[in-house]
Amino acid sequence: MNHELVIVLDFGGQYNQLIARRVRECNVYCEVKPYTMPLEEIKALNPKGIIFTGGPNSVYDEESPHIAKEIFEMGIPILGICYGSQLMAYTLDGKVETAPVSEYGHTEVEVDTTDVIFDGVSEKTVCWMSHTDYISQVPDGFKITAHTPVCPVAAMACPEKNFYATQFHPEVMHTAEGMKMLSNFVYKVCGCAGDWQMASFVETTIEQLREKIGNGKVLCALSGGVDSSVAAVLLSKAIGKQLTCVFVDHGLLRKNEGDEVEAVFGPEGHYELNFIRVNAQKRYLDKLKGVEDPETKRKIIGEEFIRVFEEEAKKIGAVDFLVQGTIYPDVIESGLGKSAVIKSHHNVGGLPDVVDFKEIVEPLRMLFKDEVRKVGLELGIPEYLVFRQPFPGPGLGIRIIGEVTEEKIKIVQEADYIYREEIAKAGIDKGLGQYFAALTNMRSVGVMGDFRTYDYAIALRAVNTSDFMTADAAQLPWEVLAKVTNRIVNEVKGVNRVMYDCTGKPPATIEFE
Ligand code: XMP
Numbered sequence: 001m002n003h004e005l006v007i008v009l010d011f012g013g014q015y016n017q018l019i020a021r022r023v024r025e026c027n028v029y030c031e032v033k034p035y036t037m038p039l040e041e042i043k044a045l046n047p048k049g050i051i052f053t054g055g056p057n058s059v060y061d062e063e064s065p066h067i068a069k070e071i072f073e074m075g076i077p078i079l080g081i082c083y084g085s086q087l088m089a090y091t092l093d094g095k096v097e098t099a100p101v102s103e104y105g106h107t108e109v110e111v112d113t114t115d116v117i118f119d120g121v122s123e124k125t126v127c128w129m130s131h132t133d134y135i136s137q138v139p140d141g142f143k144i145t146a147h148t149p150v151c152p153v154a155a156m157a158c159p160e161k162n163f164y165a166t167q168f169h170p171e172v173m174h175t176a177e178g179m180k181m182l183s184n185f186v187y188k189v190c191g192c193a194g195d196w197q198m199a200s201f202v203e204t205t206i207e208q209l210r211e212k213i214g215n216g217k218v219l220c221a222l223s224g225g226v227d228s229s230v231a232a233v234l235l236s237k238a239i240g241k242q243l244t245c246v247f248v249d250h251g252l253l254r255k256n257e258g259d260e261v262e263a264v265f266g267p268e269g270h271y272e273l274n275f276i277r278v279n280a281q282k283r284y285l286d287k288l289k290g291v292e293d294p295e296t297k298r299k300i301i302g303e304e305f306i307r308v309f310e311e312e313a314k315k316i317g318a319v320d321f322l323v324q325g326t327i328y329p330d331v332i333e334s335g336l337g338k339s340a341v342i343k344s345h346h347n348v349g350g351l352p353d354v355v356d357f358k359e360i361v362e363p364l365r366m367l368f369k370d371e372v373r374k375v376g377l378e379l380g381i382p383e384y385l386v387f388r389q390p391f392p393g394p395g396l397g398i399r400i401i402g403e404v405t406e407e408k409i410k411i412v413q414e415a416d417y418i419y420r421e422e423i424a425k426a427g428i429d430k431g432l433g434q435y436f437a438a439l440t441n442m443r444s445v446g447v448m449g450d451f452r453t454y455d456y457a458i459a460l461r462a463v464n465t466s467d468f469m470t471a472d473a474a475q476l477p478w479e480v481l482a483k484v485t486n487r488i489v490n491e492v493k494g495v496n497r498v499m500y501d502c503t504g505k506p507p508a509t510i511e512f513e
Pocket of ligand 1 (some may be wrong): 468
């Protein structure tokens with residue numbers, strides 16, 4: 001791709017991906033690279049600018065990530081953020097120390113609006129601070145361009161060399177005018193023109209796919225989720241009937257979802273491709289019979305998916321390419337750290353082992369989720385698919401606590417359908433991160449008419465989240481909850497109680513299993 005490029009060098013900060021996303025929101029292509037990337041390789045990428053991320057370390061610790069001084073001699077504009085700002089000061093012989101008072105949270109910062117980074121920004125602006133060290137002395141040639149009552153160098157600049165640094169985080173939402181600052185950096189300092197547009201991405205990707213695939217045969221596992229749908233449509237536009245999509249309906253989808261996927265991609269649908277729907281509900285139910293443990297359920301559902309797909313792939317025979325809906329957050333290798341596995345995620349990772357193919361194609365490899373959605377819209381994919389709620393691979397299998405049965409699937413499908421319908425009616429669907437109904441494994445006594453009931457409880461969940469790593473329980477309007485409750489207990493057989501989950505993540509997770 002011949003786009004202008006800005007590189008985010010990752011020093012272990014938690015916002016590395018966010019910085020790249022924000023830069024891309026300015027229509028400038030951006031990639032995250034580890035801070036260990038050799039300078040020659042950085043140079044070869046010919047970036048218009050480099051951004052150093054934050055990080056949890058102190059620059060004066062020997063163990064902490066450092067960077068060769070030569071990076072400042074390449075003539076490329078650099079913006080340092082938080083740890084990155086301290087690293088810039090330290091490497092260029094300024095002074096970094098433990099601050100007498102550390103700052104955390106929303107902080108009013110006074111900025112020099114004649115500095116290019118703060119062009120168009122208010123003189124006093126709220127920024128997000130999170131630091132225990134600070135720059136106590138700027139390097140030669142730098143001037144101070146922002147401060148707070150306790151942080152003498154909240155930002156610094158060396159305009160002659162195009163080096164800029166902020167102690168605060170312009171990339172997070174809490175920095176009110178952060179986007180303006182990042183946009184000033186990429187446009188006014190790096191001189192970018194903003195050539196990262198989804199329309200041109202679609203056009204060039206289709207061309208590249210045609211060139212790469214030629215007359216080859218391509219196989220795609222379609223889940224109906226946003227990523228695999230967008231990948232499939234890109235390929236269908238590029239190579240039409242050379243593409244075969246296999247859609248495994250495990251019977252654990254939301255109400256009507258299997259038919260919706262078929263309506264879009266099947267023979268009556270909008271696209272030129274071969275579509276195979278495998279109705280495998282019975283197989284899954286048999287395998288899941290009597291199984292209660294969440295991890296075992298996840299493993300069974302994941303493995304069964306591979307088996308079903310394998311059988312279909314065998315019928316098709318050898319293919320040249322296998323499509324994977326990998327997106328950029330899966331690709332980015334963080335510079336530092338590894339996190340613990342809380343749940344084993346179901347994805348199509350096992351497919352390459354069982355399908356006879358020559359090469360993998362990953363057309364969305366460099367896109368963030370919001371960009372995948374933009375591409376979807378650009379390709380004319382229906383909005384209800386493009387803005388589909390995230391839905392776990394194991395589907396309702398992990399929204400039914402304990403054993404999965406046909407009856408329970410039906411209950412949770414109906415309850416979830418009502419919940420989603422009422423949320424949409426109330427007009428609050430767009431503002432919510434994720435919401436769904438789950439079926440608890442609890443039965444309790446109720447009374448309906450003059451009769452005693454002993455039925456299941458449905459749990460409603462709605463969370464606000466930007467990254468799905470942490471989430472807050474959404475404060476849904478009481479009228480909506482009351483209406484949903486009333487409808488569920490009246491319309492869904494087998495339910496006599498509805499509860500709302502008020503727990504955030506952590507300590508809970510978004511899904512129940
Ligand atoms: P948790 O429950 O871990 O969920 O807080 C975080 C996000 O991930 C989704 N999720 C999955 N997505 N395969 C997926 O593709 C899975 O196995 C899976 N499990 C959870 C969940 O819906 C939420 O958006």
